Amino acid sequence: MAAPAVLLLLAFLIVPVILGFVLSFTNARLISPEPTSFTGVDNFVRAFTADPTFFRSLLNTFAFAAVVVPVQAGFGLVLAILVNQKIRGAVAFRVVFFIPVVTSIVVVSILWKFMYQPDGLINSFIDSITFGAWQGTAWLNNPSTALTAIIVLSIWQAVGFHMLIWLSGLQTIPGELYEAARIDGAGSWRQFRDVTWPCLRPTRVFVLITITIAALGLFVQIDVMTQGGPVDSTSTLVYHAVRMGYRQQQIGYGSALSLVFFVLVLIVALVQRFLTRDKD
Amino acid sequence: MxxxxxxxxxxxxxxxxxxxxxxxxxxxxxxxxxxxxxxxxxxxxxxxxxxxxxxxxxxxxxxxFRNYSGVFDRVPVGRFLLNSLFVTTVIVGAGLVINSMAGFAISRLRWTGRGVVLSIIIATLIVPFETIAVPMVYWVSQLPTLLLQNGQLVYDFGWLDSYEVQIVPFIANGFSVFLFAQYFSTIPTAIDEAARIDGAGWFTIYRKIAVPLSGPAFATVAILTFLPAWNQYLWPSMVVQDENLRPVMVGMQYFFQDNTAWGEIMAYTSMITLPVLVVFLAFQRAFVSSVAASGVKG
Incomplete structure (x- = not known):
């Protein structure tokens, strides 16, 4: 009974993983007059020594993750604590905060690109709250602001998801613990630090790992909004892998770049195993 | 107090x-x-x-609503919507059947190789699609396919530009199998034994006992697989060139690239956002508990 699922996973997940590994060491092209041949580690040498865009993409990917992981996790936790209060309307707010998550990221990218136009909504808002003191900038056309602009909308879109994960963690904490802390005279901050935070440990690991893996895989926003520009300031690892592997049809080289991404994800997953191991 | x-x-x-x-x-x-x-x-x-x-x-x-009719005049957006609807329905529907069967086999049946299969399925959970997208294009371009040409079945290679290339790779899902296996293992095994004594085969037990008792698991998997299937972008943008087979998200990107009429672009994005939003608001409780369930594995 497991056969259909196992066969499909084999054909469309395990074989592609192995194939990607093998292709990384070849000069395979999608359509090529010459036969594919093994080229050893040439693709990796090329990536790390002769492809400045790859290096820039790697840096951008790390920069994106370095901001998005803590901000999105922290913001998600704040939202979860707010909607976890026993007050009327909390459920309605939870629904509202989750709405961007069910909106397609392609839609979100197009919408925010429109709002980031030089004469768009964001700049006119900045203009009106600073009474014209600051006119804003062409956010996506400026190499020093483009990645930040993408970070903002990425968090806006995804944070509701992690709010819910945090929330389900918060709801597993028994109320008696807070009761006991209150009797011991602990204020809100002490209750958070000594009860909530330690109890959220498993949730915390899960949230951080899922955000990290998603952040390292940043692609759609780049493809729709900037195509990696201006001057590679928003090119990311996965975007570059797709650009080389598919658009320029260098399957071998693209596979090698994808493998670099996969190794990063594996490292993150191993860190997760390490972090969740020591508690039992 | x-x-x-x-x-x-x-x-x-x-x-x-x-x-x-x-x-x-x-x-x-x-x-x-x-x-x-x-x-x-x-x-x-x-x-x-x-x-x-x-x-x-x-x-x-x-x-x-001029922008909306403008979109329809310019691109076959109705066709794109139908394509996405078809692809999503098959992925979710076939996924429910195939993954629940696998989950059943893993949680209820004793067979050799079960442990190996389970650990392979769990290992697949950490492979993000982006890591295999590029080799997968190469892979599907080599796969054999049957074509009907002048009334004759002929062999050809390459799945590019088809519905199957958008559907088949996404039906089996390790996480869905895992969720089903977890859910099925909460059903008491005494029921199985009683049914076995009455002469029921495993497939009957799956169909008549496990499936009817597992509504919440099916709802969770349906919700969790629906959104990514509807929102597919990277994959179809690589393997589908034919406009007749194009899903809405890719269709929108083309429309956005060829256009500067923001009113129409916003009409297009509104049009594909609204149905999902309505579904979400109607079933928000189920959505919320599904997402919470997806965090359980942590």
């Missing part, structure tokens, strides 16, 4: 701050979408002139 009057005042004040914070956040999360829906009803000139004030968020002035 009586509450001291001072504390009650403090609590009320605290609640006021919480409401203010949540209202501010609600504005932050909603304003882009309100702007999108409102702009989709306005002519381009008015969208730009309204951007400087509150009118950007209000359906005032020259309001009409």
């Amino acid at each position: 009586t509450v001291h009057p001072v504390e009650r005042v403090l609590r009320r004040r605290q609640r006021l701050w919480i409401y203010l914070a949540m209202a501010g956040l609600a504005v932050f999360f909603l304003f882009p979408l309100v702007f999108m829906f409102v702009s989709s009803l306005k002519p381009d000139g008015q969208i730009l002139s309204d951007v400087g004030g509150w009118r950007a968020f209000l359906p005032l002035g020259d309001i009409s």
Whole structure:
């Protein structure tokens, strides 16, 4: 009974993983007059020594993750604590905060690109709250602001998801613990630090790992909004892998770049195993 | 327990701050979408002139559905919607059957190799699709396919530009199998044994006992597989060139690239956002518990 699922996973997940590994060491092209041949580690040498865009993409990917992981996790936790209060309307707010998550990221990218136009909504808002003191900038056309602009909308879109994960963690904490802390005279901050935070440990690991893996895989926003520009300031690892592997049809080289991404994800997953191991 | 009057005042004040914070956040999360829906009803000139004030968020002035009919005149968006609907339905539907069967086999049946299969399925959970997208293009371009040509079945290679290339790779899902296996293992095995004694085969037990008892698991998997299937972008943008087979998300990107008419672009994005939003609001409780379930593995 497991056969259909196992066969499909084999054909469309395990074989592609192995194939990607093998292709990384070849000069395979999608359509090529010459036969594919093994080229050893040439693709990796090329990536790390002769492809400045790859290096820039790697840096951008790390920069994106370095901001998005803590901000999105922290913001998600704040939202979860707010909607976890026993007050009327909390459920309605939870629904509202989750709405961007069910909106397609392609839609979100197009919408925010429109709002980031030089004469768009964001700049006119900045203009009106600073009474014209600051006119804003062409956010996506400026190499020093483009990645930040993408970070903002990425968090806006995804944070509701992690709010819910945090929330389900918060709801597993028994109320008696807070009761006991209150009797011991602990204020809100002490209750958070000594009860909530330690109890959220498993949730915390899960949230951080899922955000990290998603952040390292940043692609759609780049493809729709900037195509990696201006001057590679928003090119990311996965975007570059797709650009080389598919658009320029260098399957071998693209596979090698994808493998670099996969190794990063594996490292993150191993860190997760390490972090969740020591508690039992 | 009586509450001291001072504390009650403090609590009320605290609640006021919480409401203010949540209202501010609600504005932050909603304003882009309100702007999108409102702009989709306005002519381009008015969208730009309204951007400087509150009118950007209000359906005032020259309001009409002209942008929507403009989209339909320009691209076969109805066809794109049907394509996405078809692809999504098959992925979700076939996925429910195949993954629940695998989950059943793993949690209820004893067979050699079960442990190996389970650990392989769990290992697949850490492979993000982006890592295999490029080799997968190469792979599907080599796969054999049967074609009907002049009334004859012929062999050909390459799955590019087809429905199957958008559907088949996404039916089996390790996480769905895992969720089903977890859910099925909560059904008491005594039921199986009684049914076995009555002469029921495993497939009958799956169909007549496990499936009817597992409504929540099916709902969770359906919700968790529906959104990514509907939102597919990277994969179809690589393997589907034929406009007749194009799903909505890719169709929208092409429309966006060839167009500067923001009113029509906003109409297009509104059109594909609204159905999902309605489904979400109708089933928000189920959505919320599904997402919570997806965090359980942590």
